[in-house]
Amino acid sequence: MIIDSSDCISPPFFVNIESFIITLLLMPELPEVETVKQGLQFLIKTSITACELINSQLRWPVDPLIPQKITQQCILDITRRAKYIVIKLRHGSLIIHLGMTGVLYVCQSHVSRKKHDHVIFTLSNNIELRYHDVRRFGSIHWAPHPIMQHRLLFQLGPEPLSDSFNPSSLHATLSTVKKSIKSTLLDQKIVVGIGNIYANEILFAAGIHPCRLSNSLRIDECKLLVKHTQSILTKAIALGGTTLKDFLNPQAKPGYFQQTLHVYGRKDQPCTHCHTNLAHIMHGQRTTVFCPTCQK
C-alpha cells in the first residue's frame, strides 16, 4: 500500500509506509532515533487537538489519562535522550520509545489507518502523528517536569557523542563491571543508545573480543572503543540512520547497513579484514557475531 506523497507532510518520512515498516524490522538504535527526532522538528509550535488510544497495550499499558493531559497543549520542543524521543509540552512531556519496530509517522487526517497503528495524535492543520508498532515493544509515557527525574531517564548513562563519554571515564566504569564487554555495551546505564547491531560492529572495529570481561580492558582499548563508537554512530547519523535511508528508496537498494556491516548478520561468512569465517555466540539471548582472528 502506497500513501500518496501529496497526503504526507515534509520529507524525509512517509513516502511509502510499507517500505518504512519493513525496513524498521531492524531495531531503531541511537542514529535512527536521532534521525526521527530531527525529522519531527517541523511539528514544534503545533498544537495537539486530540489523542486516541487505539491499542494501549504496548510494552507497558499506556496511561489512559494521556489524551486528557496533552490535548490543547502546544509542542514546545522535540528532543532525544538515549533511545527515547521526548516531546515537550507546557505541563510535561511525552516520552516515546520505539522498541524494536516502532514508527512515528505523520500524515493528513483522512489517510486510512494501518494495522498496528496504536496511538493517534491529532495536530492542528489537520495532520496526525501516528505511533505504529508491529511487535509492541515500544512504550509511551507521560512525565511531569522535570522529566529527567522520570524513572526511565534517571539512571541512564552518558550520551556516546558527548564529552562525558571518554576513555578515562569509560575505563573507570568498566573496572567495576565483571560481565562481558558485549553485554556491557548494551547496558544503558553504562552508555546509552547502543543496540545489538552497533555493539557487534563497534567491537569488531575496535578489535575486542565480545567475551572479554569488561574489567579486563586496558585504557588503550577503552580509547579504541570510544573512538569507534563515536565514529560509527556519527557516520550513521550523517547518513540518516539505517532504515530511514532505506525508506527513502523503495526500490530496495541496500541502505547504510547492508553496505557497511562488517559482522552483524554475517555469521559464517568471511571476515572483511582477514577472511577467517566469522564466529557467532549467544549473549543473553542475543546473537553476537565476531572474527576470532581479528578480535582479541
Place this chain on the structure above:
DNA sequence: AGGGCCTCCTGAGAGC
C-alpha cells in the same frame, strides 16, 4: 549486589 535469564510480541522464513 551483581550477573544472567525470562518475558512480552509479530511476521518472515524454513521445514515438512
Place this chain on the structure above:
DNA sequence: TGCTCTCAGGAGGCCC
C-alpha cells in the same frame, strides 16, 4: 499449498 516451528531483539523484572 498450508501448517508448524524457529528466530529476531529492548529492557524491566525476577531469580540465583
